[in-house]
Amino acid sequence: MAGCEPTVRIQREDFDTAAEIARLTRGRSDVGAVVTFSGLCRDEAGTLAALELEHYPGMAEAEIVRIAREAAQRWPVSGLTAIHRFGRIEPGANIVLVVAASAHRQAAFEAASFLMDYLKTRAPFWKKEHRRDGQSGDWVEAKDADEAAVSRWRVSP
Numbered sequence: 001m002a003g004c005e006p007t008v009r010i011q012r013e014d015f016d017t018a019a020e021i022a023r024l025t026r027g028r029s030d031v032g033a034v035v036t037f038s039g040l041c042r043d044e045a046g047t048l049a050a051l052e053l054e055h056y057p058g059m060a061e062a063e064i065v066r067i068a069r070e071a072a073q074r075w076p077v078s079g080l081t082a083i084h085r086f087g088r089i090e091p092g093a094n095i096v097l098v099v100a101a102s103a104h105r106q107a108a109f110e111a112a113s114f115l116m117d118y119l120k121t122r123a124p125f126w127k128k129e130h131r132r133d134g135q136s137g138d139w140v141e142a143k144d145a146d147e148a149a150v151s152r153w154r155v156s157p
Helices: 015-023 059-074 105-122 144-153
Strands: 007-011 033-041 048-055 077-085 086-089 094-104 125-131 136-139
Touching: 007 059, 015 033, 015 094, 048 077, 048 136, 059 077, 059 105, 077 105, 094 105, 105 136, 105 144
Parallel strands: 007 077
Antiparallel strands: 033 094, 048 086, 048 125, 077 094, 125 136
16 A cells, blocks of 8 residues: 555654554554664764754654655555654664555565655754763764765656
């Protein structure tokens, strides 16, 4: 069933990956594959105390919904979820979750990868590092590798 309505949440609190998978698959006999991606806060070789994530409420949700709907139109997924956290997040804690459910694995893999690549490059979030040594951290800049990853999904006119 292509064109499912994705679930998008931006929240301060943590999420439960198993519960999100269960929500997408409960009572569905047409799901043959579930792909998940969980993004965690790294400790940057022990230098990071936390990462502070900020966003524009309303704008961030709208952009993620737009991206998720595009994924749901491009691949035959029966369910799609994107959850992104904000606030102060310590190393090892969850930041983002993408779950794609489909009848077949390839559609689930591609929809999840597409959604995550676009979340990294297009969703309006800003990350500030808080260092263990107490020094003021930097705002994290976008990486060229993220932009290169998203370029593979662009459709030529």
